[in-house]
Amino acid sequence: xxxxxxxxxxxxxxxxxxxxxxEMPSEYEVEEETEEYRGLAGRLVDGILGxxxxxxxxxxxxxxVVTAVFAPYLAPHGQExxxxxxxxxxTSSTLDVDDDGQTEQVLHPLGTDSFGHDILxxxxxxxxxxxxxxxxxxxxxxxxxxxxxVLAGYYGGVIDSxxxxxxxxxxxxxxxxxxxxxxxxxxxxxxINVIIAIGxxxxxxxxxxxxxEILSIREEEYITAARAIGMGDARIMFREMLPNxxxxxxxxxxxxxxxxxxxxAGLSFLGLGVKPTTPTWGLLLxxxxxxxxxxxxxxxxxxxxxxxxxxxFNMFGDGLRDAFDISEGEVxxx
Amino acid sequence: MTLLDVRDLHTQFPTSRGVVxxxxxxxxxxEKGEIVGLVGESGSGKSVLAQSILGIxxxxxxxxxxxxxxxxxxxxxxxxxERAELRGGRVSMIFQDPMNSLNPxxxxxxxxxxxxxxxxxxxxxxxxxxxxxxKILGATKDSESWRRAIEMLEAVEIPDPAGRATDYPxxxxxxxxxxxxxxxxxxxxxDLLVADEPTTALDVTVQAQILEELxxxxxxxxxxxxxxxxxxAVVAETCDRVxxxxxxxxxxxxxxxxxxxxxxxxxxxxxxxxxxxxxREVDVTxxxxxxxxxxxxxYACHFAPRxxxxxxxxxxxxxxxxxxxxxxxxxxCLKRGSDPELGPGPRSGDASRGRDxxxxxxxxxxxxx
Numbered sequence: 293x294x295x296x297x298x299x300x301x302x303x304x305x306x307x308x309x310x311x312x313x314x315e316m317p318s319e320y321e322v323e324e325e326t327e328e329y330r331g332l333a334g335r336l337v338d339g340i341l342g343x344x345x346x347x348x349x350x351x352x353x354x355x356x357v358v359t360a361v362f363a364p365y366l367a368p369h370g371q372e373x374x375x376x377x378x379x380x381x382x383t384s385s386t387l388d389v390d391d392d393g394q395t396e397q398v399l400h401p402l403g404t405d406s407f408g409h410d411i412l413x414x415x416x417x418x419x420x421x422x423x424x425x426x427x428x429x430x431x432x433x434x435x436x437x438x439x440x441x442v443l444a445g446y447y448g449g450v451i452d453s454x455x456x457x458x459x460x461x462x463x464x465x466x467x468x469x470x471x472x473x474x475x476x477x478x479x480x481x482x483x484i485n486v487i488i489a490i491g492x493x494x495x496x497x498x499x500x501x502x503x504x505e506i507l508s509i510r511e512e513e514y515i516t517a518a519r520a521i522g523m524g525d526a527r528i529m530f531r532e533m534l535p536n537x538x539x540x541x542x543x544x545x546x547x548x549x550x551x552x553x554x555x556x557a558g559l560s561f562l563g564l565g566v567k568p569t570t571p572t573w574g575l576l577l578x579x580x581x582x583x584x585x586x587x588x589x590x591x592x593x594x595x596x597x598x599x600x601x602x603x604x605f606n607m608f609g610d611g612l613r614d615a616f617d618i619s620e621g622e623v624x625x626x
Numbered sequence: 627m628t629l630l631d632v633r634d635l636h637t638q639f640p641t642s643r644g645v646v647x648x649x650x651x652x653x654x655x656x657e658k659g660e661i662v663g664l665v666g667e668s669g670s671g672k673s674v675l676a677q678s679i680l681g682i683x684x685x686x687x688x689x690x691x692x693x694x695x696x697x698x699x700x701x702x703x704x705x706x707x708e709r710a711e712l713r714g715g716r717v718s719m720i721f722q723d724p725m726n727s728l729n730p731x732x733x734x735x736x737x738x739x740x741x742x743x744x745x746x747x748x749x750x751x752x753x754x755x756x757x758x759x760x761k762i763l764g765a766t767k768d769s770e771s772w773r774r775a776i777e778m779l780e781a782v783e784i785p786d787p788a789g790r791a792t793d794y795p796x797x798x799x800x801x802x803x804x805x806x807x808x809x810x811x812x813x814x815x816x817d818l819l820v821a822d823e824p825t826t827a828l829d830v831t832v833q834a835q836i837l838e839e840l841x842x843x844x845x846x847x848x849x850x851x852x853x854x855x856x857x858x859a860v861v862a863e864t865c866d867r868v869x870x871x872x873x874x875x876x877x878x879x880x881x882x883x884x885x886x887x888x889x890x891x892x893x894x895x896x897x898x899x900x901x902x903x904x905x906r907e908v909d910v911t912x913x914x915x916x917x918x919x920x921x922x923x924x925y926a927c928h929f930a931p932r933x934x935x936x937x938x939x940x941x942x943x944x945x946x947x948x949x950x951x952x953x954x955x956x957x958x959c960l961k962r963g964s965d966p967e968l969g970p971g972p973r974s975g976d977a978s979r980g981r982d983x984x985x986x987x988x989x990x991x992x993x994x995x
Contacts, residue, residue: 448685513726519682520721521714521741521810531757535731 339615346611352604359416360423367413368399371571374408375400378587403589405579411593414571418594421572422601425487426552430545432491437498438534438541444499445506446529456503459496467493467551468558475564483566490555494548501544505537512536539616546609550602557598573598629850630656630679630818635692637671637678644921648674648687650874650928654852656818661844661851663865663882665858665897669917671874672854676820679852680719681709696818715745718811722823724803728795728810735791738775738810745814748774778809781846782839801832808839812847820852825860837864858901862886867954870894873917873928880955890950891957892933927960935961 340346359366369375375385381403386395402411444455462470467490474489475481509515510533518532553573559565560574568575573594580590637649648671656662666672677683679694681701694701696717701709713719721727729737743752748770750756760769772791779787782805795803804824811819821840825833841864844851853865861868861882868885870878870893878891889895896913915932925931930940945958 513721513723514729516682517719517721517727517807517810518729519713520680520719522710522712522744523714524710526754527752530754532729532732536729538731 336612336615340608340611343611343614345607346614349604349607349609349611352600353608356419356601356604357423360419363416363420367416368401369410369413371409371414371417373410373413375404375410377404377408378406378583378590379404380587381589381593402593403587405576405590406583406587407579409571411576411590414576415573415594415597418571418573418576419597419601421483421566421570422553422556425483425490425556425566425572426549428487429491429494429552429555430548432487433494433548434498434541434545436492437495438502440495440499441502441504442506442529442534445503446510446525446533452503455499459499462493462496463500465493468555471555471559472562472564475559481565481567483570486556486559486565489559490552493555494551497548498541498544501540502537505540506533509533509536543609543613543616546605546612550605550609553598553605554602627658628655629658629697630654630852631693631695631698632675632679633693633695635675635678635694636690637674637683637687638690639687641686641921646920647874647923648920649678650920651692652871652874652876654869654876656850656852658817658850659844659848660866661841661853661864663861663868664852664854664871665856665861665868666871667856667897667917669873669920670871671920672856672871673822675871676719676822676852676854679818679820680713680717682713711745714741714811714816715814716816717818717820718814718816719820719822720804720807720811720824723827724800724807725827727807728798728803730795733792733794734798734806735772735775735779735793738778738791738806738813739769739771741810741813742771742774746771746774774813775809778813779806781812781843782806782809784809800828801835804828804832804836805839808836808843812843812849815847816849818850818852820854822854823856824853826855826857833860840864858886858898870897873923874920875928875958877929877959878955878957880952884952884955888951888955890955890962891929891959892935892961893929894957896932896934927958 340350375387375398379385379400382399382401383403384397384399385404385408386397398410400410400412402415404410405414440455440459444452465473470493471486471489474492475485478485478488506529515528515532518528523532556565556572557574557577560572561578563578565574566572576594577591577598580587580592580594584591632652632654635649635652635654636647639646639648650671652671652675654662654664654675664672664675674683674687677687678689679701683689689702696712701712704712728734732740740752740757742748743750750760750769750771776787776791779791784790784802784805790798790802795806798806804827808824819840824840825836828836837860840851840853843849853861855861865882868880868882869876870885870891872893878885878889878894880888880890885894886898889898893913896911899908899911900913902908902910913932918928918931925941926944927933927936927940930936933940940960943960945960947956947958948962949955950957950962
């Protein structure tokens with residue numbers, strides 16, 4: 293156990309000026325390299341920028357959102373304006389648009405549908421409905437699903453069993469079938485019904501993810517510490533635990549938006565979605581179905597829009613998930 | 627004056643294999659303004675005892691018997707709400723692992739401020755909407771609770787407290803986190819601070835600083851401290867009185883100096899003998915065996931199977947607490963106290979045995995028979 297401290301060994305820093313312990317020639321002195329800490333937002337931005345697929349996704353998503361928000365300014369024509377029927381893409385209708393007695397040429401970049409609506413304009417307005425439905429469904433399923441997950445994970449026992457058996461029950465049905473059933477039960481079409489139907493159908497995904505996350509957070513010492521300083525259950529659940537579970541929730545949310553867009557399009561296609569006159573991508577696609585042999589563009593254009601948007605959201609979501617996953621990021625760097 | 631009085635406490639965990647008696651009839655007293663040590667091996671029930679005092683025993687654990695009184699008020703008779711108000715206010719706790727005992731998503735200052743808001747009337751609402759509003763508006767920095775948080779960080783000697791308060795736990799070192807944790811625990815000036823292995827996860831230099839800090843803060847805030855540890859050096863350095871716990875029971879209690887100078891219970895003697903010393907060459911003698919499974923220990927003295935001195939009666943007769951040696955020194959061992967001639971301990975010298983008060987043990991304060 294005895295350490296050998298010989299008499300000629302100088303103490304730390306005692307021989308300053310002659311390079312004893314505690315000093316070294318200046319050329320050997322290196323600035324300590326420390327990796328600059330990046331906040332969560334910074335890390336996410338880096339992750340997205342460094343991932344070409346995710347960046348592509350993010351750009352399209354941004355375009356989609358901008359289009360939806362500024363639809364009335366971006367669309368060349370109103371959503372109810374009619375022109376010549378079933379014009380091919382990049383052709384023009386010739387008619388009197390402004391009632392001045394003379395006819396004008398009106399270009400239709402994506403053609404017109406069987407009612408003579410300009411498809412590009414309808415699709416731009418349709419983006420609005422799609423985004424609105426997607427965000428609103430997200431809000432519904434996220435709120436309810438997260439609450440179920442937090443309660444089940446935190447309390448465990450009977451509450452956990454009851455809530456999760458309900459979630460299992462819901463999981464046993466495909467989302468679209470469940471959506472159709474809910475719309476049938478609620479009776480009547482309309483945006484609100486679609487939102488409720490799709491929103492409820494996706495509760496289970498959030499509930500499962502959040503519950504799993506809460507189960508592991510519950511064992512953390514800072515939760516015991518929070519109890520030890522007298523916090524109540526609600527406070528611990530929503531202020532201490534939930535912020536720590538936010539990463540998987542955000543990722544799940546970005547991955548759910550395209551699912552919601554698809555579900556809305558699917559329901560509309562089946563005729564169970566919004567009112568038939570509302571322009572949505574699903575309805576446009578459905579309308580073109582019967583003319584597919586004569587006017588392919590009526591169905592194909594909204595179909596492409598759905599595909600590109602869903603794909604972009606998925607790529608963006610995947611990029612976000614990778615950016616959030618610190619451990620994986622660290623492994624890649626080494 | 628007695629601040630905390632734990633009497634015959636039983637905390638049990640029902641499991642599929644049987645009932646685990648983690649705390650099995652413990653008596654513990656803490657006076658005002660005193661640091662009391664609780665030592666024992668891992669698995670001896672120290673932490674469960676602490677959790678029982680705080681009322682945060684994890685489900686399915688429950689307190690099956692006995693009573694805990696704080697200032698003469700029974701904690702076990704309180705409602706959950708009263709209990710929660712007590713925690714962090716009058717009774718507070720710090721934990722073993724400072725790396726994990728602060729919430730990573732809240733700034734350190736915010737966590738301390740929150741404790742202040744919860745327990746002291748600083749005129750700030752603590753409802754969830756109020757907290758969210760506070761978070762969004764960022765109004766926290768001007769508040770009374772934030773000011774208190776900075777004061778507390780200053781009290782535990784964190785440099786640049788106002789600047790560091792906005793930092794998140796990962797930006798703190800281990801020692802600083804434990805300081806922050808202590809600041810949080812002391813922010814409402816509790817009467818009792820339970821420190822569950824506060825220095826175990828820290829390296830020795832930081833450990834010494836934290837212990838000094840605790841002792842200083844005890845004076846400053848007039849707080850009693852229950853210091854739980856398996857580190858005898860920490861106890862010797864800091865505590866006024868020490869309780870030695872083994873397999874859910876307290877086996878010996880004495881003033882710190884008395885305990886280390888004159889350990890009586892074979893378990894305590896074993897513990898001390900198994901501690902390496904730096905100042906002299908001693909053979910480190912480990913205690914053979916392990917802490918028994920706490921499910922239904924059939925024999926009377928829980929230490930008997932590992933005890934070098936045990937005989938048949940140790941397995942059959944519950945050992946009462948008897949005065950041994952110096953003032954306030956008691957041990958629960960049949961081989962100690964009333965009959966000092968029986969069996970020399972592995973390390974207790976003749977000198978220490980000579981100081982036993984022969985025949986003084988009238989079995990007073992016997993608890994478990």
